[in-house]
Amino acid sequence: xxxxxxxxxxxxxxxxxxxxxxxxxxxxxxxxxxxxxxxxxxxxxxxxxxxxxxxxxxxxxxxxxxxxxxxxxxxxxxxxxxxxxxxxxxxxxxxxxxxxxxxxxxxxxxxxxxxxxxxxxxxxxxxxxxxxxxxxxxxxxxxxxxxxxxxxxxxxxxxxxxxxxxxxxxxxxxxxxxxxxxxxxxxxxxxxxxxxxxxxxxxxxxxxxxxxxxxxxxxxxxxxxxxxxxxxxxxxxxxxxxxxxxxxxxxxxxxxxxxxxxxxxxxxxxxxxxxxxxxxxxxxxxxxxxxxxxxxxxxxxxxxxxxxxxxxxxxxxxxxxxxxxxxxxxxxxxxxxxxxxxxxxxxxxxxxxxxxxxxxxxxxxxxxxxxxxxxxxxxxxxxxxxxxxxxxxxxxxxxxxxxxxxxxxxxxxxxxxxxxxxxxxxxxxxxxxxxxxxxxxxxxxxxxxxxxxxxxxxxxxxxxxxxxxxxxx
Amino acid sequence: xxxxxxxxxxxxxxxxxxxxxxxxxxxxxxxxxxxxxxxxxxxxxxxxxxxxxxxxxxxxxxxxxxxxxxxxxxxxxxxxxxxxxxxxxxxxxxxxxxxxxxxxxxxxxxxxxxxxxxxxxxxxxxxxxxxxxxxxxxxxxxxxxxxxxxxxxxxxxxxxxxxxxxxxxxxxxxxxxxxxxxxxxxxxxxxxxxxxxxxxxxxxxxxxxxxxxxxxxxxxxxxxxxxxxxxxxxxxxxxxxxxxxxxxxxxxxxxxxxxxxxxxxxxxxxxxxxxxxxxxxxxxxxxxxxxxxxxxxxxxxxxxxxxxxxxxxxxxxxxxxxxxxxxxxxxxxxxxxxxxxxxxxxxxxxxxxxxxxxxxxxxxxxxxxxxxxxxxxxxxxxxxxxxxxxxxxxxxxxxxxxxxxxxxxxxxxxxxxxxxxxxxxxxxxxxxxxxxxxxxxxxxxxxxxxxxxxxxxxxxxxxxxxxxxxxxxxxxxxxxxxxxxxxxxxxxxxxxxxxxxxxxxxxx
Numbered sequence: 019x020x021x022x023x024x025x026x027x028x029x030x031x032x033x034x035x036x037x038x039x040x041x042x043x044x045x046x047x048x049x050x051x052x053x054x055x056x057x058x059x060x061x062x063x064x065x066x067x068x069x070x071x072x073x074x075x076x077x078x079x080x081x082x083x084x085x086x087x088x089x090x091x092x093x094x095x096x097x098x099x100x101x102x103x104x105x106x107x108x109x110x111x112x113x114x115x116x117x118x119x120x121x122x123x124x125x126x127x128x129x130x131x132x133x134x135x136x137x138x139x140x141x142x143x144x145x146x147x148x149x150x151x152x153x154x155x156x157x158x159x160x161x162x163x164x165x166x167x168x169x170x171x172x173x174x175x176x177x178x179x180x181x182x183x184x185x186x187x188x189x190x191x192x193x194x195x196x197x198x199x200x201x202x203x204x205x206x207x208x209x210x211x212x213x214x215x216x217x218x219x220x221x222x223x224x225x226x227x228x229x230x231x232x233x234x235x236x237x238x239x240x241x242x243x244x245x246x247x248x249x250x251x252x253x254x255x256x257x258x259x260x261x262x263x264x265x266x267x268x269x270x271x272x273x274x275x276x277x278x279x280x281x282x283x284x285x286x287x288x289x290x291x292x293x294x295x296x297x298x299x300x301x302x303x304x305x306x307x308x309x310x311x312x313x314x315x316x317x318x319x320x321x322x323x324x325x326x327x328x329x330x331x332x333x334x335x336x337x338x339x340x341x342x343x344x345x346x347x348x349x350x351x352x353x354x355x356x357x358x359x360x361x362x363x364x365x366x367x368x369x370x371x372x373x374x375x376x377x378x379x380x381x382x383x384x385x386x387x388x389x390x391x392x393x394x395x396x397x398x399x400x401x402x403x404x405x406x407x408x409x410x411x412x413x414x415x416x417x418x419x420x421x422x423x424x425x426x427x428x429x430x431x432x433x434x435x436x437x438x439x440x441x442x443x444x445x446x447x448x449x450x451x452x453x454x455x456x457x458x459x460x461x462x463x464x465x466x467x468x469x470x471x472x473x474x475x476x477x478x479x480x481x482x483x484x485x486x487x488x489x490x491x
Numbered sequence: 492x493x494x495x496x497x498x499x500x501x502x503x504x505x506x507x508x509x510x511x512x513x514x515x516x517x518x519x520x521x522x523x524x525x526x527x528x529x530x531x532x533x534x535x536x537x538x539x540x541x542x543x544x545x546x547x548x549x550x551x552x553x554x555x556x557x558x559x560x561x562x563x564x565x566x567x568x569x570x571x572x573x574x575x576x577x578x579x580x581x582x583x584x585x586x587x588x589x590x591x592x593x594x595x596x597x598x599x600x601x602x603x604x605x606x607x608x609x610x611x612x613x614x615x616x617x618x619x620x621x622x623x624x625x626x627x628x629x630x631x632x633x634x635x636x637x638x639x640x641x642x643x644x645x646x647x648x649x650x651x652x653x654x655x656x657x658x659x660x661x662x663x664x665x666x667x668x669x670x671x672x673x674x675x676x677x678x679x680x681x682x683x684x685x686x687x688x689x690x691x692x693x694x695x696x697x698x699x700x701x702x703x704x705x706x707x708x709x710x711x712x713x714x715x716x717x718x719x720x721x722x723x724x725x726x727x728x729x730x731x732x733x734x735x736x737x738x739x740x741x742x743x744x745x746x747x748x749x750x751x752x753x754x755x756x757x758x759x760x761x762x763x764x765x766x767x768x769x770x771x772x773x774x775x776x777x778x779x780x781x782x783x784x785x786x787x788x789x790x791x792x793x794x795x796x797x798x799x800x801x802x803x804x805x806x807x808x809x810x811x812x813x814x815x816x817x818x819x820x821x822x823x824x825x826x827x828x829x830x831x832x833x834x835x836x837x838x839x840x841x842x843x844x845x846x847x848x849x850x851x852x853x854x855x856x857x858x859x860x861x862x863x864x865x866x867x868x869x870x871x872x873x874x875x876x877x878x879x880x881x882x883x884x885x886x887x888x889x890x891x892x893x894x895x896x897x898x899x900x901x902x903x904x905x906x907x908x909x910x911x912x913x914x915x916x917x918x919x920x921x922x923x924x925x926x927x928x929x930x931x932x933x934x935x936x937x938x939x940x941x942x943x944x945x946x947x948x949x950x951x952x953x954x955x956x957x958x959x960x961x962x963x964x965x966x967x968x969x970x971x972x973x974x975x976x977x978x979x980x981x982x983x984x985x986x987x988x989x990x991x992x993x994x995x996x997x998x999x
Contacts, residue, residue: 375609396634397635408675408676428669435664442649443649443650443660
């Protein structure tokens with residue numbers, strides 16, 4: 019048994035326990051120290067992820083391949099950036115606790131497990147390990163009613179989704195006799211002989227994961243939770259916890275149920291179209307920027323699903339490129355939202371951004387970059403994400419899906435433009451408080467990545483390509 | 492390969508960005524930043540213009556293919572590269588862009604007083620996008636520049652525009668983006684079919700007939716909005732009216748040409764069958780644009796709106812010319828685009844001159860300017876005549892060639908097209924009479940000043956160009972004669988070939 023394949027997860031878990039112990043034993047407040055240690059362990063884990071050999075371990079429960087490695091690097095990057103955002107925010111909001119980075123760390127361990135899951139049981143355990151810390155994180159500002167509500171809401175609905183997923187897994191197990199993803203693939207290699215029960219199971223599995231992705235029609239929780247949760251938590255939720263369920267969905271649908279493409283493709287298409295349409299239409303009426311970001315993330319998941327719907331290697335590549343561009347622009351946009359602090363109070367209405375380009379040209383510029391990128395305007399990174407998923411859709415002859423996709427992106431451009439309009443065209447409001455360095459760092463680093471992506475797309479696209487190849491093995 | 496011996500096109504494209512970086516680095520108080528930004532932008536654009544004259548000098552008129560080609564790997568696994576080059580069709584548009592930018596900066600010297608640094612930045616970025624778009628020889632690269640133009644233009648209209656600037660800028664953005672994303676789909680389809688986005692390869696690819704129609708329609712959506720063609724022209728009057736003068740100049744002078752350029756670069760040579768098949772539709776839309784928008788222009792009370800509608804009418808002539816598929820028609824369309832680029836830009840500058848002084852564009856509030864502003868009246872007259880298409884001015888040769896080309900296709904097409912010239916004369920002369928002639932009645936007009944030396948410096952090159960293009964058009968047509976000839980040959984060769992052959996034509 020080659021247990022070293024899971025070395026990154028093991029190291030990260032042990033580091034998490036160590037950090038927890040450090041936090042408990044420190045007399046004074048240890049949250050900054052714990053965050054730094056968390057970031058350090060993320061870095062070490064990322065290096066390990068890049069180093070570990072590829073293969074299957076733990077009797078087929080765990081797989082390490084370049085697909086999982088790609089996803090894990092993304093998860094760690096998203097988690098690290100979100101952790102940096104929390105340092106100053108938590109202090110100013112008076113919710114500084116050393117458990118915060120530790121919870122984020124364990125959630126990341128769960129996500130990495132999901133990325134490496136080659137068995138439905140590992141998948142489920144990883145998903146639960148991802149979700150449990152997030153319930154706590156969403157309610158982290160426990161004296162704030164909205165935050166408590168967000169935590170509770172997410173917990174109740176997420177528990178329901180977990181139940182759906184578990185039910186789907188049990189159906190899949192019952193009708194095929196195995197939970198191993200590779201053996202499931204063998205069990206269903208003849209689409210004609212597949213029982214209806216298994217297909218129903220797949221539907222439940224898709225539903226459970228779609229909930230975590232906040233894809234329509236399982237999106238209801240997203241705006242409320244994003245709005246209520248502390249902003250760094252929303253930033254975290256919009257990045258890494260979106261990547262992990264997506265890669266699981268890719269792995270399950272493409273490897274195990276690849277032969278059943280005709281059965282699940284219509285479901286994914288409907289979910290993708292509904293997410294794109296709702297994400298672009300519902301965001302128009304929002305006045306709170308965190309809610310707007312929630313609808314925007316619903317829309318983005320729809321676009322990424324276009325690549326999944328294609329059901330091809332090119333589709334997987336498109337999804338991975340899309341997710342890469344997405345987490346950077348999303349975490350960057352949230353960094354800008356965290357910077358919206360006036361006279362010591364966090365503000366989050368869109369009109370609060372009025373005239374930002376006069377008061378703080380740097381922040382306005384990066385937020386504009388993120389908005390244009392999310393709208394898919396070249397030369398920003400978001401354009402390349404859309405390019406690759408639509409390329410996959412066209413290659414799979416899914417013209418209607420591609421056309422709906424590009425048209426909803428035009429509708430979506432309207433509300434992204436509105437933010438640029440508020441920042442650049444409207445008369446300035448009172449300036450924001452000075453930004454902490456950590457927030458500026460995340461905003462500028464993500465902004466640089468988003469704006470300069472076009473200069474060096476080849477390595478990232480190439481990595482996504484080899485990751486997609488690994489999945490199809 | 493490269494006649495200049497160094498990557499001149501990349502330099503032309505990205506030099507303005509260097510200026511932009513310098514402007515961003517400027518520190519100091521508001522006034523000195525503004526001053527430095529103005530001078531840096533002016534010098535940068537002058538240097539770029541000077542460099543672009545190299546194209547004028549070194550361009551080989553006899554060769555129909557791409558020249559000054561340079562390429563570098565970008566996404567090699569996907570057949571996407573960084574490739575730049577110009578042929579007879581694009582080279583003059585590059586020169587038009589580099590020539591108009593310094594004039595725009597000069598024209599906004601005094602009229603823009605707020606956020607000068609950002610304004611100059613936006614113009615330099617815009618120049619990069621425009622030049623890059625005309626030089627790009629890779630479809631993905633071209634699309635990036637094509638859509639990238641929207642960003643600075645959106646800000647220019649929205650930040651420095653008139654009272655309804657927010658509405659106009661968002662309308663401009665959404666209309667153009669809707670067209671562009673459909674072009675993106677066409678790009679993806681072509682990419683999928685050929686495995687590359689290299690425009691030279693695409694030009695030699697023969698797409699199946701059924702695919703051609705869809706590709707044509709998708710590209711048409713994009714170019715028709717950009718051009719703009721009736722009935723998707725409605726963003727243009729709004730954008731023009733609200734944009735600052737220099738924004739209108741670039742919009743009319745260069746951005747509208749992107750649509751026509753797209754037709755000539757993609758639709759006609761790559762999709763010959765669909766183009767031939769759908770030419771009647773194009774003619775119909777062109778004729779409607781010419782007649783309908785001319786009538787609409789006649790009814791306008793706002794000078795800028797009138798000129799904006801006249802632009803739509805002129806672009807209708809261009810569409811007719813492109814889809815005649817003969818040398819006269821296409822050459823005429825190209826010439827018309829260039830002359831319109833100069834003349835309409837100059838007309839918007841003319842409006843800008845009196846707007847800067849009186850802060851109104853209502854035709855009714857002017858009259859009798861000839862008394863106080865003789866120099867202005869002369870300049871305005873020359874450009875009015877050029878817009879009408881008076882022989883000896885830039886507007887004549889293009890329209891004449893297009894109508895000659897149209898006559899070979901269909902008699903009535905030529906008749907209806909020439910109706911545009913008559914109507915053009917009606918609304919332009921009517922405009923000129925109401926603004927410049929008559930009695931100087933209004934008190935506030937009595938103290939209006941004539942052109943300042945700076946304004947003379949802006950108009951002088953345009954005036955020279957207008958007369959030069961009118962009196963000796965061959966110095967311009969000779970640039971694209973070879974390319975247009977090859978394109979027409981290629982078009983008919985492709986049509987006559989049986990469809991079994993996968994690859995046809997050997998157009999550059």
